[in-house]
Amino acid sequence: MKYSKSEAKSWAREHVTGQWTTMVTPFTPQDELDEKGLEANVEHVLRLGTRGLGFSWNMGEFWSLTHEERLHLLDLVPRLVKGRALTAFQATGTSKKEVVSLCHRAEERGIDLAILASPYIMAKTEEQVIEFIRQIAAEVNNAIAFYNSPQFGITMSAKGLSRLADIPNLAVIKEASFNMQISLDTHFQAGSKAVISTPDEEIFFFEPFYGFHQQAMFANTSDWRFDTPDSHNYVDFVNLATSGKLEQARPLYAKIWPVKSLSRRWWGRLVARSGGALPVQMVKYWGELMGMVGGPVRPPLVQMLEEEKQELREELSRLLPLATAPSSSTATPHSAPGPAMVVPSRPEKPPVIAHPPPGGGPPMRRPAKARSSSD
Numbered sequence: 001m002k003y004s005k006s007e008a009k010s011w012a013r014e015h016v017t018g019q020w021t022t023m024v025t026p027f028t029p030q031d032e033l034d035e036k037g038l039e040a041n042v043e044h045v046l047r048l049g050t051r052g053l054g055f056s057w058n059m060g061e062f063w064s065l066t067h068e069e070r071l072h073l074l075d076l077v078p079r080l081v082k083g084r085a086l087t088a089f090q091a092t093g094t095s096k097k098e099v100v101s102l103c104h105r106a107e108e109r110g111i112d113l114a115i116l117a118s119p120y121i122m123a124k125t126e127e128q129v130i131e132f133i134r135q136i137a138a139e140v141n142n143a144i145a146f147y148n149s150p151q152f153g154i155t156m157s158a159k160g161l162s163r164l165a166d167i168p169n170l171a172v173i174k175e176a177s178f179n180m181q182i183s184l185d186t187h188f189q190a191g192s193k194a195v196i197s198t199p200d201e202e203i204f205f206f207e208p209f210y211g212f213h214q215q216a217m218f219a220n221t222s223d224w225r226f227d228t229p230d231s232h233n234y235v236d237f238v239n240l241a242t243s244g245k246l247e248q249a250r251p252l253y254a255k256i257w258p259v260k261s262l263s264r265r266w267w268g269r270l271v272a273r274s275g276g277a278l279p280v281q282m283v284k285y286w287g288e289l290m291g292m293v294g295g296p297v298r299p300p301l302v303q304m305l306e307e308e309k310q311e312l313r314e315e316l317s318r319l320l321p322l323a324t325a326p327s328s329s330t331a332t333p334h335s336a337p338g339p340a341m342v343v344p345s346r347p348e349k350p351p352v353i354a355h356p357p358p359g360g361g362p363p364m365r366r367p368a369k370a371r372s373s374s375d
Contacts, residue, residue: 001107001141005169008143009194012171013215015086016113016145016195019238020052020219021045024284025060025073027295033069035076037293042080044292047229049239052086053077054219057115058151058278062090064298067098071105078109088113088145088219092152094121096136103140113172114142118152126160137167145172145218148182151278158185165193174199174218180206187212201253201260204241215242225286226259228321259319266312270304277301285309289316291323 003011023045026037045053055077056062056070065073074089081087089111091102096119103114116136118129137144146164148156155177156164164170172195175186183198184206190196197218207213217238226234233255240249263286270279281304284294289312296303304312316322 005141008169008171016216018051019217019235021050022054022057022059022219026293049235054088056090086112090115092117094119100139113145115145117147118154120153143171147174149176158189161186162189165190289322
């Protein structure tokens with residue numbers, strides 16, 4: 001690794017910056033890991049200017065992989081990336097011994113960050129989660145990134161995340177609770193102890209109002225779903241915003257908004273249909289339209305319907321050039337500009353935060369659950 005255990009936090013503060021992506025795990029029609037497809041995906045994403053690549057995350061269907069497949073994927077990562085970007089690998093699991101073993105393997109293979117989340121099934125309290133992560137961290141040398149998401153059955157509060165950030169080698173927190181209040185509070189309660197990232201662009205527009213700064217978009221699929229190798233509006237926006245140049249980034253967000261709006265609508269549609277599960281099937285197919293390799297999803301997820309694919313293909317073709325030609329003659333690329341958006345200079349109704357910065361902001365009502373497209 002590029003750092004010692006005691007240097008994990010300082011290393012992350014310096015290097016976990018800009019846009020990080022979440023890679024899907026492509027499968028063949030025979031339900032095998034598609035190694036050539038994964039290699040092609042890595043090359044595609046690197047052409048977008050993405051700084052870091054995350055493998056075997058929730059969008060990577062880690063929960064569906066056999067033990068042997070997880071080890072094989074872990075071994076593939078450094079051979080495919082070849083040091084051209086930073087890397088992260090999810091070692092989340094319900095067995096402490098298994099998670100520790102995966103972290104050791106990641107260290108041996110030179111993976112930069114080990115991703116851990118709540119141990120689903122039996123973890124019902126924050127104290128259980130904190131103790132589980134603390135015990136693992138004590139036995140490994142990796143810089144750890146904690147992934148806070150309701151997908152794991154428990155959503156940590158900002159207070160709980162701040163306690164996790166006290167762990168010496170817990171260096172990054174991906175705050176994907178789907179609640180902007182928790183995201184903001186986590187920035188203020190834990191931001192001095194770990195790199196905090198809410199993987200949704202809206203977080204940047206709260207910065208001027210509250211005085212915090214998010215240095216990384218860690219991580220989502222928006223780069224390879226919204227950008228092409230010839231046009232990097234999304235990655236350029238994130239890289240500017242995370243480097244503190246929000247005013248320069250602001251015009252790019254207006255360009256991103258039409259496809260962001262389409263993504264948000266389809267995201268919500270598939271999530272609602274599956275009772276809250278991440279829409280991996282939609283993301284994989286969207287990626288195929290952009291030139292990536294996806295393949296089928298594994299159970300218990302279900303495939304997109306053919307009519308849904310047709311609908312998404314036609315709608316996306318009006319906004320972006322597709323690698324796969326629209327099957328309907330009525331779908332003409334770039335024929336519609338998409339919904340217009342006025343990018344606000346600051347949030348119209350910023351939520352109240354439990355621990356405001358010095359000087360603070362005016363008292364506001366606690367907002368409804370924030371719309372999030374964390375992936």
